[in-house]
Amino acid sequence: MTMTINKLEIENVKRIKAVKIEPSAKGLTIIGGNNNQGKTSVLDSIAWALGGNKYKPSKAMREGSQVPPTLKITMSNGLIVERKGKNASLKVIDPNGQKGGQQLLDSFVEELAINLPKFLESSPKDKANTLLQIIGVGDQLAELELKEKELYNQRHAIGVIADQKEKFAKEQVYYPEAPKEMVSISELIQQQQDILAKNGENARKRQNVDIIKQNYEFKQAEVNDFKMKLKQAEEQLAQLANDLEVAQKDAMDLHDESTAEIEKNIAEIDDINRKVRANLDKEKAEDDAKLQREQYNALTTDINKVRQEKTDLLTNADLPLAGLTVEDGQLLYLGQAWDNMSGSQQLQVATAIIRKLKPDCGFVLIDKLEQMDNQTLETFGAWLEQEGLQAIATRVSTGDECSIIIEDGYSVENENHQAKPAPATAPSWQGGF
Numbered sequence: 466m467t468m469t470i471n472k473l474e475i476e477n478v479k480r481i482k483a484v485k486i487e488p489s490a491k492g493l494t495i496i497g498g499n500n501n502q503g504k505t506s507v508l509d510s511i512a513w514a515l516g517g518n519k520y521k522p523s524k525a526m527r528e529g530s531q532v533p534p535t536l537k538i539t540m541s542n543g544l545i546v547e548r549k550g551k552n553a554s555l556k557v558i559d560p561n562g563q564k565g566g567q568q569l570l571d572s573f574v575e576e577l578a579i580n581l582p583k584f585l586e587s588s589p590k591d592k593a594n595t596l597l598q599i600i601g602v603g604d605q606l607a608e609l610e611l612k613e614k615e616l617y618n619q620r621h622a623i624g625v626i627a628d629q630k631e632k633f634a635k636e637q638v639y640y641p642e643a644p645k646e647m648v649s650i651s652e653l654i655q656q657q658q659d660i661l662a663k664n665g666e667n668a669r670k671r672q673n674v675d676i677i678k679q680n681y682e683f684k685q686a687e688v689n690d691f692k693m694k695l696k697q698a699e700e701q702l703a704q705l706a707n708d709l710e711v712a713q714k715d716a717m718d719l720h721d722e723s724t725a726e727i728e729k730n731i732a733e734i735d736d737i738n739r740k741v742r743a744n745l746d747k748e749k750a751e752d753d754a755k756l757q758r759e760q761y762n763a764l765t766t767d768i769n770k771v772r773q774e775k776t777d778l779l780t781n782a783d784l785p786l787a788g789l790t791v792e793d794g795q796l797l798y799l800g801q802a803w804d805n806m807s808g809s810q811q812l813q814v815a816t817a818i819i820r821k822l823k824p825d826c827g828f829v830l831i832d833k834l835e836q837m838d839n840q841t842l843e844t845f846g847a848w849l850e851q852e853g854l855q856a857i858a859t860r861v862s863t864g865d866e867c868s869i870i871i872e873d874g875y876s877v878e879n880e881n882h883q884a885k886p887a888p889a890t891a892p893s894w895q896g897g898f
Contacts, residue, residue, distance in 0.1 A: 467827035482874030493846035497867025620764035627757030634750035640740035785821035
C-alpha cells in the first residue's frame with residue numbers, strides 16, 4: 466500500500482518554533498516564506514522523524530529554546546511517528562495500536578525520498594546504476610555494452626589498417642604498359658646465346674663455301690698443269706663441283722637474326738621488373754584494403770545488432786518514466802544527459818525513480834523549488850496527482866502557489882492560496898520544462 470503524509474507537527478527544531486501542516490494527499494504542497502524563516506527546517510524534521518537519527522541535525526534544538534524538539538507525523542494508513550523528549554526517543558504506533566520502531570519505518574520509507582540531494586548529486590554512473598537496479602537489466606546491459614565496446618575497438622583497429630592500405634594503394638605508381646609477370650633475365654640471355662650459336666653456324670657454312678671454292682680453283686689449275694693426272698683431277702673436280710653446288714644452295718637461304726631487341730630488353734629489364742613489382746604491390750594493397758573494409762563493414766553490422774539488443778532490452782523493461790534510458794553507462798532522458806536536462810526535468814526523473822525504488826513510499830521531499838515558474842509548478846503538480854504521488858517542497862516565495870507560509874518559525878495558512886483542480890488529462894512531461 467502506498468503511504469503518504471497526512472499531518473505533521475513540529476516544535477523547536479532548528480529555526481522552527483511551532484509548525485503544523487496537513488499536506489495534500491497527492492500532488493504538490495509548497496511551503497513558502499522568505500529566507501531564514503524555517504522552510505528547510507520542516508523538510509529536515511520530516512527526514513529526521515522518518516529516516517532515523519542519521520538525519521538528525523547537528524543542532525537539532527531551536528536556539529534559545531528550553532523545550533526539547535517534538536516531532537509527530539501521521540501517515541495515510543494511520544501510522545503515527547513521534548520523536549520527543551531530551552533524547553528525541555522514537556515511538557511508532559500502527560493503526561492497530563501495535564508499537565514498532567525504525568525497522569518498520571525503513572520498510573516503506575525510501576532513503577532518496579527524504580534525501581533527494583543524494584540522488585541529484587550522485588555521479589552519472591551511479592544514477593544509471595540506480596535505474597538499472599530497479600528495472601533489473603543491469604547485468605545484461607553491462608554485458609552488451611562490453612560486447613559493443615570490444616566490437617567497436619576491433620572495428621576501429623581494422624578501419625585504421627584499411628585506411629592505411631587504401632592510402633598506400635593510391636600512392637603506388639602503376640605502369641599499364643608493363644607485363645603482368647616478372648621478366649627472367651636468364652631466359653633472355655639463353656635466347657641471345659641460341660641466336661648467336663645459330664649465327665656462328667651460318668658463318669661456318671659461309672667459310673666452308675670459300676674453302677671449297679679455293680680448292681676447286683686449285684684443282685682446276687692442277688688440271689691445266691698436270692694433264693697427265695686429268696682423269697683423277699676431273700673426278701675430284703666433279704665431286705667438288707657437286708659439293709659446291711649443294712653448299713651454295715644452302716648458303717643462299719641463310720638469314721642472320723638480330724639480337725638488338727633482346728639486348729635492349731636485357732638493358733631495360735631492371736626498369737621493366739621495377740614497374741611489374743610496383744603494379745603487383747599496388748594490386749596487393751588494393752586487395753588488402755578491400756579485405757579490411759569488408760571486415761570493417763561486418764563488424765559495423767555486429768555493432769548495430771548489439772545496439773539494437775540494448776535498445777530492445779531497455780524498450781521492453783518496466784521503466785519508471787517514458788523517455789528514460791541508459792547509454793554508455795549514463796542515464797538519459799529524452800536523449801539528454803543529466804547535465805543537459807533542465808532542473809525541473811531532473812526533479813521529474815528523480816521523483817519517478819524514487820517511486821519505482823520503493824512503491825510503498827508515496828512521498829518525496831524537495832527543497833528550494835525556485836527553479837520552477839508557476840506554469841511549470843502546475844504541470845509538475847498535475848503529473849504528481851496523475852501518478853498518485855505526494856511532494857512536499859519549499860520555495861522562497863509568499864505567492865499564491867504556496868499553501869503554507871513559514872514566518873519566524875511558525876506556520877501560517879496562505880489565505881490567497883487556492884488549490885487548483887487537476888486537469889482532466891494531466892500535461893505530459895515529455896516536452897520538458
